[in-house]
Amino acid sequence: MSAPAEVIVSTTADESSSSRRLADLVFKIREFGIIAVLLVFVGVTAAIQPRFVDSQNIKFIFTNATIYALLALGETMVVVARNIDLSVGSVLGLSAYLSSDLFTRAHGIPIVGVFAAGLGIGLACGVINGAIIAVGRVPSLVVTLATLYVIRGFDIIVVGGGMVVASSLPSGFLAIASSSFGPVPYLAIVVAVVIGLGAYYLRSFRSGRELYAIGSNPEAAQLAGIPTGKRIFTAFVLSGGIAGIAGVLWASNYGTIDSTAGTGYELQVVAAVVVGGVAIFGGSGTVVGAAFGALLLATINQALYVLGISSFWDEAIAGLLLIAAISLDHGIAASLTSALRKRSLERAT
Amino acid sequence: MNDASGANRVGDGTKTPGEALNPLLVMDRVAKSFGAVRALGDGSLELFTGETHALVGENGAGKSTMVKILAGVYQPDQGNLRIDGKEVVIASPAAARDAGIAVIYQEPSLFPDLTVAENVFIGRQPLRSARRIDRKAMHRRVLELLAPLGVRLDPERIARGLSIADQQIVEIAKALSLDARVIVMDEPTAALSAYEVQRLFRVVETLRASGAAVLFISHRLNEVFAICQRVTVMRDGMRVLSRPLEGLSPDDLVRAMVGRDVVEREQAGVIERGEVVLKVERLTREGVFVDISFEVRSGEIVALAGLVGSGRSEVARAIFGIDRYDAGAVYVGGERLKKGASAAAMAAGVGLVPEDRRLQGLVMELSIGGNIALASLGRLSRFGFVRRAAEHKLAGEWATRLRIKYARLSSQVSTLSGGNQQKSVLAKWLSRRPRLLIVDEPTRGIDVATKSEVHRLLVELAQEGIAVLMISSELPEVLRVADRVLVMREGRLVAEFFHQEASEESIVAAATGQAQMVVP
Numbered sequence: 001m002s003a004p005a006e007v008i009v010s011t012t013a014d015e016s017s018s019s020r021r022l023a024d025l026v027f028k029i030r031e032f033g034i035i036a037v038l039l040v041f042v043g044v045t046a047a048i049q050p051r052f053v054d055s056q057n058i059k060f061i062f063t064n065a066t067i068y069a070l071l072a073l074g075e076t077m078v079v080v081a082r083n084i085d086l087s088v089g090s091v092l093g094l095s096a097y098l099s100s101d102l103f104t105r106a107h108g109i110p111i112v113g114v115f116a117a118g119l120g121i122g123l124a125c126g127v128i129n130g131a132i133i134a135v136g137r138v139p140s141l142v143v144t145l146a147t148l149y150v151i152r153g154f155d156i157i158v159v160g161g162g163m164v165v166a167s168s169l170p171s172g173f174l175a176i177a178s179s180s181f182g183p184v185p186y187l188a189i190v191v192a193v194v195i196g197l198g199a200y201y202l203r204s205f206r207s208g209r210e211l212y213a214i215g216s217n218p219e220a221a222q223l224a225g226i227p228t229g230k231r232i233f234t235a236f237v238l239s240g241g242i243a244g245i246a247g248v249l250w251a252s253n254y255g256t257i258d259s260t261a262g263t264g265y266e267l268q269v270v271a272a273v274v275v276g277g278v279a280i281f282g283g284s285g286t287v288v289g290a291a292f293g294a295l296l297l298a299t300i301n302q303a304l305y306v307l308g309i310s311s312f313w314d315e316a317i318a319g320l321l322l323i324a325a326i327s328l329d330h331g332i333a334a335s336l337t338s339a340l341r342k343r344s345l346e347r348a349t
Numbered sequence: 350m351n352d353a354s355g356a357n358r359v360g361d362g363t364k365t366p367g368e369a370l371n372p373l374l375v376m377d378r379v380a381k382s383f384g385a386v387r388a389l390g391d392g393s394l395e396l397f398t399g400e401t402h403a404l405v406g407e408n409g410a411g412k413s414t415m416v417k418i419l420a421g422v423y424q425p426d427q428g429n430l431r432i433d434g435k436e437v438v439i440a441s442p443a444a445a446r447d448a449g450i451a452v453i454y455q456e457p458s459l460f461p462d463l464t465v466a467e468n469v470f471i472g473r474q475p476l477r478s479a480r481r482i483d484r485k486a487m488h489r490r491v492l493e494l495l496a497p498l499g500v501r502l503d504p505e506r507i508a509r510g511l512s513i514a515d516q517q518i519v520e521i522a523k524a525l526s527l528d529a530r531v532i533v534m535d536e537p538t539a540a541l542s543a544y545e546v547q548r549l550f551r552v553v554e555t556l557r558a559s560g561a562a563v564l565f566i567s568h569r570l571n572e573v574f575a576i577c578q579r580v581t582v583m584r585d586g587m588r589v590l591s592r593p594l595e596g597l598s599p600d601d602l603v604r605a606m607v608g609r610d611v612v613e614r615e616q617a618g619v620i621e622r623g624e625v626v627l628k629v630e631r632l633t634r635e636g637v638f639v640d641i642s643f644e645v646r647s648g649e650i651v652a653l654a655g656l657v658g659s660g661r662s663e664v665a666r667a668i669f670g671i672d673r674y675d676a677g678a679v680y681v682g683g684e685r686l687k688k689g690a691s692a693a694a695m696a697a698g699v700g701l702v703p704e705d706r707r708l709q710g711l712v713m714e715l716s717i718g719g720n721i722a723l724a725s726l727g728r729l730s731r732f733g734f735v736r737r738a739a740e741h742k743l744a745g746e747w748a749t750r751l752r753i754k755y756a757r758l759s760s761q762v763s764t765l766s767g768g769n770q771q772k773s774v775l776a777k778w779l780s781r782r783p784r785l786l787i788v789d790e791p792t793r794g795i796d797v798a799t800k801s802e803v804h805r806l807l808v809e810l811a812q813e814g815i816a817v818l819m820i821s822s823e824l825p826e827v828l829r830v831a832d833r834v835l836v837m838r839e840g841r842l843v844a845e846f847f848h849q850e851a852s853e854e855s856i857v858a859a860a861t862g863q864a865q866m867v868v869p
Contacts, residue, residue: 219458221460224471
């Protein structure tokens with residue numbers, strides 16, 4: 001088979017690599033945008049209240065952001081596949097209590113054992129979510145909204161009026177969240193590496209790419225022979241497991257754990273993911289972006305506290321950022337599509 | 350690519366397949382019914398390596414059913430499929446793929462957020478160590494697949510925003526990467542520009558020359574004659590002709606496709622065209638349609654033709670007040686209609702039979718009678734209560750008049766066949782005695798017999814003095830029924846033909862903006 005004499009270019013664009021550059025640029029702007037907003041926020045707050053950038057405060061922000069960013073990693077895998085996991089806050093709460101309670105119930109348990117317990121609890125919750133969603137074909141919004149309440153209710157029954165207090169926890173356990181290298185907690189570095197690995201997985205492995213494919217066009221994914229049920233199940237199990245680990249870290253960070261641990265985290269995490277550029281209807285976005293989204297929300301959180309502004313504004317601002325991010329994504333997607341189409345029209349006529 | 354079939358080939362060196370060769374794929378008397386409707390009675394087809402085979406027939410002739418059976422979407426009720434002489438069962442799209450059959454749809458369904466290369470190789474990406482995706486190899490292989498097709502596409506760009514023509518190329522590259530030997534193209538040119546059609550033809554020719562069997566489905570006979578070697582004609586679910594194209598004329602094909610008495614419109618003179626019922630003046634909706642002006646007179650059937658996406662349905666929706674418009678005006682019987690108010694349009698005597706009767710035209714859970722009476726409830730009510738007897742009487746009258754085949758008027762409308770459902774929607778609006786009836790794709794997906802009944806009905810309505818605006822993608826229907834044909838392209842009205850001067854070629858040329866192709 002010999003090549004035809006004439007090579008015909010794409011009918012979509014004059015020079016299709018320029019279209020790619022345009023698309024790439026847009027996505028870079030999207031991720032740089034978060035960093036820019038972050039810097040502006042830090043700059044403005046520091047100008048008003050210099051204490052904001054002292055080492056203690058920065059460490060506090062990083063520790064908070066670390067837990068959110070970890071949860072955002074699991075949530076991103078679910079959201080890129082056009083699903084949502086609203087149960088992460090409840091899973092975190094249950095895992096935080098049950099795992100840290102082991103220090104009093106099972107004396108001398110190694111810290112690794114406590115982490116394993118937290119992971120196990122999270123995986124179990126993830127399996128329940130994943131099974132109902134993938135096998136029962138019930139929308140994840142409904143399923144995880146239900147398990148949000150069921151798991152929290154279970155937590156409340158188990159905890160009763162009790163709580164785990166810091167004095168009952170070994171100092172080595174409390175040190176996990178608190179020890180740091182300058183203002184940067186070791187934990188943040190570990191989580192950053194984990195997020196890096198997560199990003200690499202989603203980028204470079206078939207099963208990772210297939211999550212994006214499912215979110216981008218579920219019917220086509222099915223037709224292409226992608227095991228969509230299996231992939232979605234796995235994503236929920238991973239999200240659950242990560243929430244379980246995050247629960248143990250939460251316990252290490254706060255030391256005092258009752259049945260309200262992690263309440264409302266699910267919305268903060270979804271907000272972080274979406275603000276971080278993950279499309280709420282799936283198909284695009286990165287875990288690195290989501291982690292920056294988490295960092296941004298944690299920074300705003302602390303900035304308002306340092307500035308002495310009511311925590312009501314905290315949630316209001318998170319909400320506003322969410323709307324801004326979604327509108328921005330919508331606008332970007334629409335204008336990108338029309339820009340690419342326009343080129344093809346110009347080409348065709 | 351064609352090792353196995355190549356062995357069958359007699360060493361005559363000619364590219365034109367002869368009947369003596371063993372066909373690559375045989376569809377043998379395949380039948381398929383949906384409920385009471387027989388979509389396919391005798392689906393038979395022989396495909397040879399190295400040929401481009403045309404599958405033609407009117408809409409509803411069974412072509413799409415045959416494609417879906419080949420694609421593994423439908424399972425045949427009867428008959429069998431053979432590849433290389435061996436019987437195969439294509440139970441799923443994956444099985445079709447494994448059997449070496451690839452289907453390129455009119456509008457491919459890609460992953461918009463993934464790159465071109467990933468769209469080609471999703472689930473089968475080339476790997477390097479530790480089962481990681483080898484991006485470089487993947488991109489190189491996409492370029493290798495595209496090169497012989499003579500198409501340059503950047504494998505690393507995302508699929509979002511690709512033209513339909515380029516999306517088809519991505520699907521073709523995917524088919525090649527799967528070593529597909531049978532490539533089915535289901536009306537691939539319907540939404541392409543002239544330039545893109547030419548490019549596709551070159552790609553098809555390359556595929557054919559490399560030993561693939563291409564099944565090419567098109568309504569445009571000039572395209573069939575331009576690139577195909579053999580043809581199979583379907584009519585009413587039956588194969589009526591299968592032979593080399595050589596020695597056939599387009600007229601022969603049309604005769605084979607139609608094969609029955611065409612409902613000829615009794616032309617003007619029977620009734621004088623009445624006064625202007627609908628007047629549309631410079632109607633514009635940003636980005637959708639621009640500067641649309643036309644009139645429809647009482648007793649006249651005007652067809653709006655054009656490609657899918659040219660803005661025809663949107664104009665109809667704007668006239669009826671479902672959608673807003675940015676500029677211009679709509680007059681019915683001389684009165685200006687309020688924009689964006691369908692209640693006002695209905696009060697002025699406008700009826701709309703929408704394109705998707707399941708979603709927009711009928712309340713599927715309601716009875717047949719209830720659906721027919723739905724638009725007339727005001728007239729049928731007394732003190733706010735609907736008089737059941739009056740409703741039943743009205744529904745019965747119209748059901749009889751339109752020859753709707755039903756068991757009981759109180760049965761759910763979803764029990765009706767597609768054609769009878771469509772007639773129920775018509776009955777619903779006709780019972781209001783509209784002055785202007787807008788019908789959007791009135792015969793989509795209904796069987797041939799009912800189709801001609803709907804046509805007869807539309808003609809009758811016009812003779813009674815109703816003005817009819819019909820949107821249709823089926824050119825035979827447009828040519829048969831319409832007094833006047835308005836053609837839209839990319840949101841603009843680009844041509845107007847009177848019945849006598851309209852032809853399939855002239856409408857297609859106007860709709861696609863191409864100069865008429867030379868038929869060899």
